[in-house]
Amino acid sequence: MSRTSSLAIATAAATAASLLAPIAHADTVQLESGAATWNMKASFLKYIQAPFVAGTITASEGAEKVVEGGKVTNFSFPVNTAGTKLDNNGNGTIDLDGAVRVEGHHGAMDIQLSDLKLLINGTEGILQADYVRTGAMPGNETTTSTGDDKPIMTFTVPNSVATDKAGEQSFTFTPTTVTEDGEIIFESYKKGDVLDDGTVGLTLKYSEKKDDAPSGTQTPGGAKTPAPQTGSGSSTGAVVAAVVAVLAALGIGGALISGLIPGFKLPL
Ligand code: HEM
Numbered sequence: 001m002s003r004t005s006s007l008a009i010a011t012a013a014a015t016a017a018s019l020l021a022p023i024a025h026a027d028t029v030q031l032e033s034g035a036a037t038w039n040m041k042a043s044f045l046k047y048i049q050a051p052f053v054a055g056t057i058t059a060s061e062g063a064e065k066v067v068e069g070g071k072v073t074n075f076s077f078p079v080n081t082a083g084t085k086l087d088n089n090g091n092g093t094i095d096l097d098g099a100v101r102v103e104g105h106h107g108a109m110d111i112q113l114s115d116l117k118l119l120i121n122g123t124e125g126i127l128q129a130d131y132v133r134t135g136a137m138p139g140n141e142t143t144t145s146t147g148d149d150k151p152i153m154t155f156t157v158p159n160s161v162a163t164d165k166a167g168e169q170s171f172t173f174t175p176t177t178v179t180e181d182g183e184i185i186f187e188s189y190k191k192g193d194v195l196d197d198g199t200v201g202l203t204l205k206y207s208e209k210k211d212d213a214p215s216g217t218q219t220p221g222g223a224k225t226p227a228p229q230t231g232s233g234s235s236t237g238a239v240v241a242a243v244v245a246v247l248a249a250l251g252i253g254g255a256l257i258s259g260l261i262p263g264f265k266l267p268l
Contacts, residue, residue: 029166029206031086034079036096036118037066038127038153041176042197044186045072048102055104061114063098075100077116079204086120090162094118094202108142109135111185115149118202125155125173127200133185150181155200166208174199 039045048055049071057072059065066074075098083095099114112132119126129152136142155173163169176198183191 028164028209030209031079031081031084032205032207033081034084034094034202034204036077036079036094036116036203037074037199037201038077038116039074039197039199040102041186041189041195042073042199045074048072048104053104053109054106055102055109058101058103059098060101061097061099063100074199074201086162088162089122090157090160091121092119094120094161094204105135111135113152113185117149118200119151120157120161123157125157125200126151126179127153127155127176131181131185137187145184147181147184151179152182152185153177153195153198153200154179161202161204163204163206166206168203168205171202172199173202176200 064076077096077098080095086092096116102111113129115130117128134144153176178189178193
């Protein structure tokens with residue numbers, strides 16, 4: 001038998017085997033929705049709402065202010081499921097919608113944050129964002145600093161956020177630690193400062209995976225699942241085609257195969 005024929009048989013046999021492989025357990029649920037919260041730092045939100053700051057707090061593009069006792073105590077950002085990619089260990093990117101803006105001191109402070117993401121790598125978490133920060137501490141000149149996809153705070157992730165169960169899971173990450181860009185934004189908090197009253201929260205809601213889930217649907221583990229095969233591309237048809245390929249490689253004539261399977265045209 002020629003080397004080419006052996007290769008054809010091996011390839012066809014491997015294709016047939018892979019088509020019959022069981023579906024991985026982690027593919028049984030898919031991310032349906034979620035939200036993350038970030039309070040920046042509890043004392044900062046209190047400061048901003050003190051009368052002498054004359055502050056304004058704005059949440060937009062899906063972000064919301066969490067108000068308790070008439071005061072803003074947190075921000076909530078919806079999880080963008082399409083942009084979220086987590087692997088089977090819960091590592092990856094949780095994409096968040098929404099933007100927030102904090103203004104105060106009659107134009108001397110303006111902090112805008114958008115395109116927030118939570119990056120998870122093992123026990124390390126990063127809150128990343130785009131920012132535009134304009135202002136001046138008392139006695140300083142007004143400057144503007146910007147950042148694109150910059151780490152603002154880091155936090156510890158004690159337990160994996162991955163799951164293979166449908167339902168809602170919530171996590172709280174505290175304290176947070178200030179990064180270089182976090183210091184540029186808040187100025188009074190320095191790189192490496194541990195903010196005991198800084199908290200990132202995360203809620204992820206998973207549902208049972210439906211058979212007709214679209215191509216590339218996010219699973220909790222992030223594994224992309226192929227689109228279901230339909231019509232002439234059904235798995236039965238594919239198995240038949242693979243078996244036919246094996247028979248053909250063994251030298252069995254196309255006419256015989258076509259005769260055995262009514263209506264089947266040899267794809268060779
Ligand atoms: C971009 C400009 C500014 C930024 C980023 C900024 C940021 C901050 C931060 C992070 C704190 C600490 C809040 C806390 O955790 O308790 C703070 C406190 C303070 N800031 Fe600003 N600030 C700015 C401009 C100003 C200006 C222009 C003034 C005065 C006109 C001012 C007056 C104060 C005072 C008095 C405190 C102390 C508040 C307290 O301890 O109760 N800040 N600022």
